[in-house]
Amino acid sequence: METLEQKNKKLLICISDPTILEFLTNTIQTYFEDVLDIVSIRPSKLFDLDFVPTAAIISHRTVNLVRERFPNTTLILQKRDLSGQALEKVVSLPDGSNVLIVNQHMDAANETIRSFIELGINHINMRAYAPGNNIDTSQVDAVIYTGVPEDCPKLDCPYIDIGLRKISLYTIIDIIRAFDLPSDFTKAYYNDSIRLFTASCYQLQNTLEQANTLKNNFEKICDINNNITFVINENDEIILFNETANKYFEIRDPQEIMGMDYKEVFRDQPELLSYIAANVPLTDTLVTIENQKLLLSSFEMDVDKSQNKAFTLLPLSTLKKREGMVRKKLRATGFTAKYTFDDILGSSTLMERSKKLAKVYAKTEFPVLITGESGTGKELFAQSIHNMSSRRESNFVAINFAALPETLAESELFGYMEGAFTGALKNGKAGMFELAHQGTIFLDEIGDASLPVQAKLLRVLEEKEVVRVGGTDVIPVDVRIICATNKDLQAAIREGTFREDLYYRIKVLNLRLQPLRERPEDIMEIISHLLESQQAKALANLPNIRDKLISYTWPGNARELRTAAEYMNMLSSLSDREEALDMLNVYFENNLQTDPLAETESPAQTGKPGREEAAVKGDYIGPDLIAILEAIFRLQNQGVTAGRNSICKTQSAQALQLTESKIKSRLKKLEAMGYITVGKTKQGALLTDRGYQLLKQFIQ
Ligand SMILES: Nc1ncnc2c1ncn2[C@@H]1O[C@H](COP(=O)(O)OP(=O)(O)OP(=O)(O)O)[C@@H](O)[C@H]1O
Structure with missing residues (x-):
């Protein structure tokens, strides 16, 4: 056996693919040509060699041959890495793509696939391909090859050249170990390979970036709704404090409070501290922070076994602003009165009188009942009254009882709670009265409302509050009522289909539109x-x-x-x-x-002294004359003498701002027209039968 000292310096490189062989040889020479005797050969020349190399760099294809020829030689399986650029191209392929990995030899192609998988590339389906290898290429979305386009099959899809792959650091280390070379040799290579290492971390880097983007997005979402939001972990540490919270609590350096104990952060807010410490679910709980009222809510965050808790605070002032905006939007989506008195055509005496009267009504808050045949402009007048009233900035909500099914009337008018009935919307729905809050509700064809609905309407008019269907909370509503009908409500009362008490509630002011x-x-x-x-x-x-x-x-x-x-x-x-x-x-x-x-x-x-007759004669019967006739009628019924002074004090005269001198001249006019007699003594003014007939047409 050779000792370490006896080791020769011969390094054999035996690879079948000539391109890879040349590439590997060049790379290894760059680092070791001064200290090693490098011999590179194709496998066919293996048996021509007349020396035994200390180590041999081999591939999966040549391993058995070399082992057989040189059983005592240290075998180093060549390993190569991908460049960052090559990896980027592969990573950007769409998920699920069918990709051919091409090399001159199948084992090299398979090795490339193995390296891809090691690097975490698993979003594409990879198959190895080498020229002459009969595989189905019909479903291929992309071809990846390593520098030699001639090896690729001709397909109609993108081709990606990942170039010749760099030799791996492991191979370099294996060479150093095999020849007991000083570790300095790794340094030169290390500098180059550090870039490769970065490439290998590509996936990890991507994942980290994605996680970061998600975190940033989450923080942005917390800011979008402008609620003050913060999250506390199970150690009472602040782990999220959104932009709105920073502004509200005037935190100069938001990073500084990350990880701080919430008791420290909110040390000047005892009420808030006690709610957080109580550890009970909070939903819109009223808290006071520096004299400002806010709604506090808490949410358990059961994410990945963590026991974090999120809190939101919403100042009541912000809530009010939002409510105003929602109301404006609702108006924009249909609860608007588009007509004004200028849109009402017609300058006949009767029409002028109706407009004058309606303009006076617009200045009051009393309910108005508009009667008249179909198409006489009842809704036109209702909208014009709203638009001239002090409520014009708020909603005008119209509801037509003739078109409203009995089954829907209650929920449409008063709203309903979540789960009140099958098909009820989640979170419930506000009714027409709520939507008309601070505005006007127009109850069209009121004569068609059913008796149970009439009873409920009466309650709302009397109490000025609604209770949603399925709910218990009482919701105050401030709404002006204008009703319209083409039915004879008094006949309906006689027939028992319309409530008399409701009739008097809605008919405080009456406007009759002539056909x-x-x-x-x-x-x-x-x-x-x-x-x-x-x-x-x-x-x-x-x-x-x-x-x-x-x-x-x-x-x-x-x-x-x-x-x-x-x-x-x-x-x-x-x-x-x-x-x-x-x-x-x-x-x-x-x-x-x-x-x-x-x-x-x-x-x-x-034979009636109709308005038409009066108009034709040129006797204009304005609202002031009608008001005076009405005042005389009421005073007469109360047994009070109808003089200038007493007429002046009546509600109808005051609504029109009639002075005693105006009343005097109008009394003369009414007398000349035959509608009243004015006694010379204390008797005062009295309606004639003609005057009574005229008044009856205006006051039902
Ligand atoms: N004086 C008028 N000048 C211009 N247009 C008018 C006038 N009166 C009514 N109209 C028009 O006639 C149509 C019906 O008017 P509107 O709906 O106000 O009548 P209505 O009395 O409420 O009818 P209905 O009882 O059938 O509901 C509308 O298109 C309206 O613009």
Whole structure:
């Protein structure tokens, strides 16, 4: 046996792949050519050698041959590493890609696969390939080769050259050991290989980066909702303190408090300290920190067996701001009144009077009941009243009882709690009354509300608070009520389908909108506004068309007028004028037949001193005259003499700011019109029958 001293300096390199053989030989020579006698050969030349090398660098393919030829020689299995760049290319392949690893020899290709796996590359499916090796290449997404493109099969996919791989540090160390060389020899190689080492850590580095990104994201998420957030671990140490918390507690160096005991950090906040120390679940618990009220909540964080606890603090002032913003958003999503009095067309005496009265109502907080046939503009008026009221900045929430199924009415109006019924939304839902808080709720077609719903509505109007379906908490609501109906509510009360007590609650102020047939002057004004072109306007003004429009009874009122206007707009675009006229006449014949009922109901036939009559005569009956008539009526009923002074003190006169001198002139006017008599003595003003009939039309 050779002793250590007797060792020769011969290092054999025996590899089948000529490219790798040359590459390995060059690399090993770079480091050892001064101290070792390096011989490199292909396996076929093995038996030509006439010396026994101390060590031999071999591959998986040549190991048996060399062992057989030189049984006492130290065998060093060549190991190579990948460069960082090569690794990056491989790592960036999409997950699950089918990849061919190509080398001139299968064992070398397999060795590359082994090194990839050792380096933690496991997101791709790798198969070895060498020229002449018959394997299925139909499902290949990428080909990886080592410097020799000729070895690769011709496929339609990306080719990645990872170049010749560097010799591994282990191989260098094995050579040093085999020849008992001083360890200094590793130094030169170490400098080079440190880069390789970094590459080998590529995956680890990536994972660390991902973890860091996740941590940063988490901290950002904690900041997004602007809640003060901090996390404490089981040793009472602060392990997270978000940006909002830093600002709120005025922490100059956030890093400094990481790992600090929370009792130290919050030493000046005894109330907060006691809540944290109590170790009980907290949900929106009210705490005071430096005279400011905040809501404190705690959350157990059962992550990876840790017993961390997160806390959030939300100042009430922030909560209020958010509530305001949510309300604004709700308004933006549909709870808005878009119409104002300027959108209400018609300047007939009756329409002017309705607008005047409604504008006065807008200044008050009283409930308004708007009555009138379908399409007379009840909702238009309701929206305009809201928009002129002090509540215009808040929601206008409209609910139509004719379209609201009985089963949904309660939950829609008053909201519900989570789990109140099958299909109830998680976290429950606010009802229309809550959404209208500080604004106006418009209860359209109130005459269609069922008796049980009427009972609940009455309760809300009286108590000014709601309780959600399935809940117990009482929620105060500050809402102005405007109701509308085209039904005769007094008849409904007689029939027992409408509650009398509710009727008096909602009808504090009454606005009766007249149908178009009672104010024919408005027809042409509204229709001309809706006609888009000059041709359409000219068409409408043709004498026979105009007569038809005015004499028609318009049971659908302005809504029907809109439809007629749309039809006329469409016809006016026809180039053949005669044809347009014919079609219009057909439309009138089919649709606009004078309603015989309306004619028998006309004021002339009923003998009533109707508003139409008054308007035609030029006797304008403004809201001030009606208010005075109403005041006289009420005083008369109370047995009080209706003089200037007593009328002036009534609610209706005060709402219109009528002075005694104004009242005096109006009393004269009413007397001249035959609606009142004014006694010369203490008797005061008295309603005539005519005056009573007129007033009845305004006050149901
Ligand atoms: N004076 C008016 N000027 C302009 N448009 C009007 C006028 N009156 C009503 N309209 C229009 O007619 C249509 C019906 O109006 P609105 O919905 O306010 O009537 P309504 O009395 O509430 O009807 P319904 O009782 O059927 O609900 C709307 O398109 C409205 O803009």
